[in-house]
Amino acid sequence: MDTSLFVVCLLVAGLVVVVGFFLSAIKIVPQYQRIVVFRFGSCIGQKGPGIVFLYPFGIDRAITVDLREEVREVPHQTNITKDNASIGIDFLIYWQVVDAVKSVLEVNNFRQAALGIATTTLRAVIGDIALDDVLAQREHINQVLRTKLDETTERWGVKVTAVEIREIVPPREIQEAMTRQMSAERTRRAVVTEALGKREAAVTVAEGEKQAAILSAEGKKQAAILNAEGQRSAQVLVAEGFAVALDKIYDTAKNVDEKTMSLQYLEVLKAVGTSPSTKYIFPLETLKFMEPLAQMAGAAMQSK
Structure with missing residues (x-):
């Protein structure tokens, strides 16, 4: 009896080990992820998506890499422009892993490395541009940053998809000058708008007076025409009546x-x-x- 129980325990233990072996060797990889597999310390490539079989007991080691696009905020940075103006800039970087193996083998932490490269690249780009151009050419700066960052991160298997400057903070005196300029511009626009309104009103009044004069002249003209037509008709009727009377007198005189x-x-x-x-x-x-x-x-x- 004891022997049979021992055998059963061994079978159960063996079954548990086998099930555990298979469970630890099977990994389900989602569509948006890949796993980079190392066997005995050597990279054998990436696997996924779907069901992936790995050797257990430390034979295979897997590193999961997310292939979805990510966004990182670069903290506020103080930069010096070409004309020695100090400005603060913060921006966002959008990137996506396109080669999972390179992102693991070529760099220790590509996220941290990309943020560091973004900071130094921003300083270099801003240092070649004057303050007025920095304020006016934000889209151009975004494009230059994206191109330079993408050239660096490409060897890491990472694609920089976009760079977006969120805020540019110029020096206080520049801000005050910009405020005065904006106020003057608004005042100018108000004056121009008022002048245009007065001009439009004057044109409208003149146009109305012109139309009224035209209508009055047309009315007088039509009245004169109708009066002349009436006089002519009356004279015609008088002449016709006189002619008829003469005819009757002539006829009577003949008899x-x-x-x-x-x-x-x-x-x-x-x-x-x-x-x-x-x-x-x-x-x-x-x-x-x-x-x-x-x-x-x-x-x-x-x-x-």
């Missing part, structure tokens, strides 16, 4: 005989002659109207 005309003429003379203080001289042609009357009188005498 009246000489005797009737003579009688009418005598009636007119009678009415004219009623005024005692008026003297009238009649032309010889007037006597022609008397001939029909004389003939009528002669005929009457003969009939008696």
Whole structure:
């Protein structure tokens, strides 16, 4: 009985050892990581992602490397420009490991090394640029820093993807001068804006007056045209009426005989002659109207 129990214990212990062996030899590597494997102290390359088998008991040693892009802040640094102005700068570095083996073999701590290189590179770049250019050419400085850092970190298997200057702090006297300049610029813009507003208002008023004058002139012109048209139409109507009247008078006169005309003429003379203080001289042609009357009188005498 004791022998059987001992054998069972040995089997269980052996099973535990085997399971532990396999568990310690199996490593699951995520997609964003790689492991650099050293066997008996020699690098045999990188493995992953997925399930990776490693020899246990210290035969294989694995160093995990993250391949995701990282960002590091470079602390505030005081730098001297080309024209001997002291400015403070802090910036961010974005990098990514592209070769896991180089990042382990070529440098002890690539993160710390990259920060040190960034600091010295920044001093060198700023030392070649005047203060005004530093303040105005931030993007250019970012590009120069990224290029120089990438040239250095490339041998470590690290790619510098971007450099971003966050803040540039010029000396106090420069800040005060910039403040005065900004205030003067705002004042100038306010004056220019006010002048432009007044000019636009004057132009608008003048344009309105011009349009009003044009409309008034157009109205007077149309009124004059309509008045002339009315007068012309009235004169035409009067002339037409007069012509019609003359036509009717002419038609009536054609149907009246000489005797009737003579009688009418005598009636007119009678009415004219009623005024005692008026003297009238009649032309010889007037006597022609008397001939029909004389003939009528002669005929009457003969009939008696």
